[in-house]
Amino acid sequence: MGESYKVAVIGAGTAGLLTARELQKEGHHVTVFEKANKVGGIWLYTPRMESDLLGLDPNREIVHSSLYKSLRTNLPRQAMSFLDYPFVKKEGGDPRTFPGHEEVLRFLEDFANNFGLMELIRFGHEVIRVELVDEVSHEWIVESRTRKSESTWESKEGLFKAVVICNGNETEPNVAEFPGRDTWSGLQMHSHNYRTPEEFENKIVILIGNGPSAVDILKEISPLAKQVHLAVRTPTFQLIRVENYDNVWQHSMIECAHKDGKVVFQDGSVADADAIIHCTGYLYFKLFVLLDLNKLLNHNEVYCRYKYHYPFLKSNEIVTVDDNRVGPLYKHVFPPNLAPWLSFVGLTLGVNFLSSTLLEDFDELEIADSSSNAMSAQMMTVVFRVMELQARWVAKVLSGTVELPSEEAMAASVEEHYSEMQKAGVPKRYTHSLLMGEVEYVTWLAAQLNIKPLKMWKVITVFSVIKGALHYGENFRDVWDIDKWIQEIDSSH
Ligand SMILES: Cc1cc2nc3c(=O)[nH]c(=O)nc-3n(C[C@H](O)[C@H](O)[C@H](O)COP(=O)(O)OP(=O)(O)OC[C@H]3O[C@@H](n4cnc5c(N)ncnc54)[C@H](O)[C@@H]3O)c2cc1C
Numbered sequence: 001m002g003e004s005y006k007v008a009v010i011g012a013g014t015a016g017l018l019t020a021r022e023l024q025k026e027g028h029h030v031t032v033f034e035k036a037n038k039v040g041g042i043w044l045y046t047p048r049m050e051s052d053l054l055g056l057d058p059n060r061e062i063v064h065s066s067l068y069k070s071l072r073t074n075l076p077r078q079a080m081s082f083l084d085y086p087f088v089k090k091e092g093g094d095p096r097t098f099p100g101h102e103e104v105l106r107f108l109e110d111f112a113n114n115f116g117l118m119e120l121i122r123f124g125h126e127v128i129r130v131e132l133v134d135e136v137s138h139e140w141i142v143e144s145r146t147r148k149s150e151s152t153w154e155s156k157e158g159l160f161k162a163v164v165i166c167n168g169n170e171t172e173p174n175v176a177e178f179p180g181r182d183t184w185s186g187l188q189m190h191s192h193n194y195r196t197p198e199e200f201e202n203k204i205v206i207l208i209g210n211g212p213s214a215v216d217i218l219k220e221i222s223p224l225a226k227q228v229h230l231a232v233r234t235p236t237f238q239l240i241r242v243e244n245y246d247n248v249w250q251h252s253m254i255e256c257a258h259k260d261g262k263v264v265f266q267d268g269s270v271a272d273a274d275a276i277i278h279c280t281g282y283l284y285f286k287l288f289v290l291l292d293l294n295k296l297l298n299h300n301e302v303y304c305r306y307k308y309h310y311p312f313l314k315s316n317e318i319v320t321v322d323d324n325r326v327g328p329l330y331k332h333v334f335p336p337n338l339a340p341w342l343s344f345v346g347l348t349l350g351v352n353f354l355s356s357t358l359l360e361d362f363d364e365l366e367i368a369d370s371s372s373n374a375m376s377a378q379m380m381t382v383v384f385r386v387m388e389l390q391a392r393w394v395a396k397v398l399s400g401t402v403e404l405p406s407e408e409a410m411a412a413s414v415e416e417h418y419s420e421m422q423k424a425g426v427p428k429r430y431t432h433s434l435l436m437g438e439v440e441y442v443t444w445l446a447a448q449l450n451i452k453p454l455k456m457w458k459v460i461t462v463f464s465v466i467k468g469a470l471h472y473g474e475n476f477r478d479v480w481d482i483d484k485w486i487q488e489i490d491s492s493h
Pocket residue numbers: 010011012013014015016033034035036039040041042043064066067072073074075080125126127128166167168169170282284312345346382383384
């Protein structure tokens with residue numbers, strides 16, 4: 001065991017819990033600040049919706065979780081396990097391989113209880129200021145507030161040697177833009193605020209998007225709604241077969257919306273709708289079928305949904321958010337001249353998209369092809385594992401068990417990343433989208449920590465989920481035998 005410090009962790013979602021656990025293992029003194037009264041972050045379902053259903057009003061009352069009541073995981077539970085704490089089926093729980101959100105929350109709660117993390121968490125404490133005391137001692141003031149009554153708060157300050165920011169980045173929805181959107185008379189909401197289907201009974205509803213949220217919501221509102229119109233950008237690639245529904249139609253994207261309720265699609269078709277649900281928000285699970293990287297990047301309004309937001313961070317402008325680039329950050333975690341005293345866990349984004357090569361070969365691609373060049377253009381997004389490795393890296397760097405390069409070398413690495421992006425014409429806002437590099441990134445992190453690289457089935461999980469969904473249809477989560485699939489891959493490598 002190396003050095004041990006007083007460390008503040010902001011947030012007790014997946015990233016915060018993993019970070020607290022790793023810090024604790026390294027012998028640090030950990031305090032986790034969590035504004036909610038429970039652990040789980042986005043996995044803490046609430047029926048509450050925001051006061052602005054589209055999420056455009058910056059002064060709206062923010063609801064952290066984006067879950068709808070019926071949400072099931074997009075990844076099999078095997079791909080959401082932690083290194084030494086598998087996401088196994090438990091008695092009395094949801095035994096499904098792609099379980100409902102309650103099961104993920106239970107897993108996170110069990111993880112926290114199992115490792116004594118609950119005692120480290122100050123629930124109901126919202127961090128409102130993280131400020132460097134001075135750049136020599138590298139100490140931080142963390143100010144948090146707790147609610148005393150409907151309108152009064154009490155705030156407290158604490159001094160910490162290091163701060164790890166794990167506040168999540170899925171509360172700022174991305175909304176589709178089209179002329180007439182803001183004056184359209186019907187109900188509009190982002191799927192961030194969708195909870196249950198009842199209010200769409202006998203309504204004509206437009207769903208924008210064709211990722212899993214759109215598919216899930218379509219499946220549950222179509223039996224109640226009068227009509228459902230799907231506005232999609234990539235009509236050739238569908239997880240849902242509209243022909244199986246007699247009240248569902250598919251269109252291209254929305255051209256414009258009129259005050260009288262009419263919505264015109266780019267293909268010229270028109271729907272006289274009551275509601276529009278923007279399912280444009282969850283990039284992790286957006287499935288892109290695009291011809292090239294530039295085209296991918298040009299899909300800005302769908303693609304760039306995360307808005308990094310650190311209203312509490314006062315780092316003397318050392319870390320800034322510029323066009324959604326949080327920086328400078330070495331490997332998306334440490335600001336070079338504040339390292340290792342400030343760090344971010346869970347900031348990177350995976351990207352799922354299929355190259356044209358893959359698209360052409362889609363039907364023929366076998367799992368064994370996963371090492372081919374075509375496959376290397378494919379992202380995997382094992383979100384929990386990326387966070388776990390980042391968390392372990394932070395904890396070990398703080399304790400001195402793993403060394404960082406010099407400040408200059410880290411700054412040079414960040415600059416190199418920026419200039420590579422610039423050369424490739426990649427806008428700043430994609431800095432933390434790993435684009436083509438997620439596998440390399442995870443492999444790099446694992447190497448810092450002397451951990452074996454990810455198993456092949458994990459690397460290809462997201463691709464395979466897409467393929468599984470296309471192969472098995474909408475009920476792929478229940479039909480597909482994941483354990484058998486993993487065994488087959490393990491035995492072929
Ligand atoms: C709809 C949806 C479905 C998803 N499905 C899957 C899936 O099937 N599989 C998968 O692996 N991933 C999935 N994800 C990805 C998901 O992001 C991760 O699973 C992960 O849970 C995110 O964890 P996090 O800790 O980074 O953020 P969060 O879970 O958002 O946690 C952040 C925590 O920080 C707290 N916080 C924020 N600000 C403050 C503050 N100022 N002071 C104190 N506390 C603060 C919040 O209250 C929250 O508890 C999904 C995401 C979404 C949105």
